[in-house]
Amino acid sequence: MVGLPARGKSFISQKVRRYLSWLSVPTQSFNQSSYRKKRAEALMRKDDDLFDPSNERAREARRLAHEDSIAAILEWFNTQEAGVAIYDGANINREIRKEIYTTLDEHGIQTLFLESFCNDESKVRANIMDINKTSPDYADKSAEFTVADLEKKINFYSEFYEPMDVEHEGDYTFIKLLNLSSDLLINRIQSYLQSRIVFYIVNLHVKPRYIWLSRHGESQYNLEGKIGGDADLSERGWKYARKLKDMVNEYIPNNENLQVWTSTLTRTQQTGSFLPYPKKTWKALDELDAGSCDGLTYDEIAEQFPGDFKARDDNKFEYRYPGGESYRDVITRLEPIIMELENQENVLVITHQAVLRCIYAYFMNVHQEDSPWMSIPLHTLIKLDIRAYDTIVTRIKADIPAVSTYKEKGTSKLGETKDNSKILAGTVISSTHPEVLASK
Numbered sequence: 539m540v541g542l543p544a545r546g547k548s549f550i551s552q553k554v555r556r557y558l559s560w561l562s563v564p565t566q567s568f569n570q571s572s573y574r575k576k577r578a579e580a581l582m583r584k585d586d587d588l589f590d591p592s593n594e595r596a597r598e599a600r601r602l603a604h605e606d607s608i609a610a611i612l613e614w615f616n617t618q619e620a621g622v623a624i625y626d627g628a629n630i631n632r633e634i635r636k637e638i639y640t641t642l643d644e645h646g647i648q649t650l651f652l653e654s655f656c657n658d659e660s661k662v663r664a665n666i667m668d669i670n671k672t673s674p675d676y677a678d679k680s681a682e683f684t685v686a687d688l689e690k691k692i693n694f695y696s697e698f699y700e701p702m703d704v705e706h707e708g709d710y711t712f713i714k715l716l717n718l719s720s721d722l723l724i725n726r727i728q729s730y731l732q733s734r735i736v737f738y739i740v741n742l743h744v745k746p747r748y749i750w751l752s753r754h755g756e757s758q759y760n761l762e763g764k765i766g767g768d769a770d771l772s773e774r775g776w777k778y779a780r781k782l783k784d785m786v787n788e789y790i791p792n793n794e795n796l797q798v799w800t801s802t803l804t805r806t807q808q809t810g811s812f813l814p815y816p817k818k819t820w821k822a823l824d825e826l827d828a829g830s831c832d833g834l835t836y837d838e839i840a841e842q843f844p845g846d847f848k849a850r851d852d853n854k855f856e857y858r859y860p861g862g863e864s865y866r867d868v869i870t871r872l873e874p875i876i877m878e879l880e881n882q883e884n885v886l887v888i889t890h891q892a893v894l895r896c897i898y899a900y901f902m903n904v905h906q907e908d909s910p911w912m913s914i915p916l917h918t919l920i921k922l923d924i925r926a927y928d929t930i931v932t933r934i935k936a937d938i939p940a941v942s943t944y945k946e947k948g949t950s951k952l953g954e955t956k957d958n959s960k961i962l963a964g965t966v967i968s969s970t971h972p973e974v975l976a977s978k
């Protein structure tokens with residue numbers, strides 16, 4: 539990363555890390571300021587200022603923190619066949635970038651510089667306020683403190699800042715993001731992975747916003763405990779479809795601009811059928827394809843395909859149904875959906891249990907192994923409040939009973955134990971009793 543403080547570098551680093559990890563690319567972020575803190579504690583006196591240009595000890599602490607970051611990156615690459623290490627620091631001038639490039643090149647590591655350049659004061663200001671509200675670095679700090687601290691750092695780094703350009707650094711691969719918009723300057727993008735990162739950055743949204751998720755209403759297949767298929771809604775499923783219209787009116791602000799996305803399957807389309815908003819149908823939102831197990835109950839699968847039943851329980855993320863899909867396959871086909879969701883606000887996605895787990899895992903940074911085991915109950919509207927450094931979840935229960943479609947490991951029976959720890963985190967409210975029942 540390259541750029542002055544309060545240019546969204548940590549936000550972008552964190553998003554890219556989450557996106558690449560979700561796509562199963564080993565990715566780790568190395569935050570220079572955490573190494574700086576450690577060196578400052580060891581080397582500096584109490585009243586020393588880390589950003590005082592004339593303070594020798596501060597200069598030494600900063601220099602060593604940079605060396606520590608690079609050493610940690612090299613060590614991490616030693617344990618990895620391939621992957622992406624994100625060096626989240628200011629890397630402010632050409633000299634330091636040359637040193638980074640040369641050192642990594644000597645170790646056979648490609649460097650992609652990602653600069654966030656912003657000279658729009660109002661955006662910097664808004665970003666500072668955002669950092670104050672949401673960044674863990676400034677938790678419990680007043681707005682005045684955060685503004686003063688960041689302005690001091692900005693002034694310090696501005697003295698040395700050399701923005702990237704083709705004239706001086708044309709040999710490097712770099713992306714230059716201009717004023718936190720989707721305007722980019724790109725230079726010498728050389729690999730598929732680098733081009734994925736460019737595409738992702740183009741779609742990245744920095745504005746806080748909501749995304750709404752729901753499973754379809756209870757289906758006839760859900761009632762019978764069968765998986766897959768293209769069944770109609772049950773009577774209670776239709777009730778949910780009607781109720782969803784009221785819930786949208788009650789809970790989704792500015793819903794006049796809402797867009798509704800569904801899969802191509804009947805149960806999601808029926809669930810959205812009372813919603814008077816523009817609709818988009820995506821094949822990519824169809825439920826995980828159960829291949830030769832489609833239309834069976836879990837009991838029948840355990841009986842007819844015992845080996846498959848066990849293999850799926852043992853590694854649900856990787857297991858692929860014969861002639862069907864795995865969770866990993868679903869993630870691959872969901873990538874365009876994630877790109878679109880990063881670019882949109884005010885979308886309600888009505889889809890299926892497995893697909894929602896994958897979408898939710900991206901926004902909530904849920905580990906691959908855990909994501910297929912998360913509980914996503916029927917008849918519940920989920921609000922994701924996407925902020926710069928975290929996402930807050932609220933589940934709004936429709937108060938219309940539905941069967942459980944949750945199968946725990948090691949059994950073919952449906953239903954959840956109360957202490958299911960993989961349940962969605964967040965606040966739960968009920969649409970008929972809108973008081974808060976549990977908090978984050």
Ligand SMILES: O=P(O)(O)OC[C@H]1O[C@@](CO)(OP(=O)(O)O)[C@@H](O)[C@@H]1O
Pocket residue numbers: 753754757760764765766767825826828889890891892910943945
């Ligand atoms: O990965 P598991 O836990 O089996 O969940 C996926 C299953 O959920 C079901 C319901 O059991 O999805 P949905 O009704 O949401 O379309 C099945 O169709 C699907 O195979």
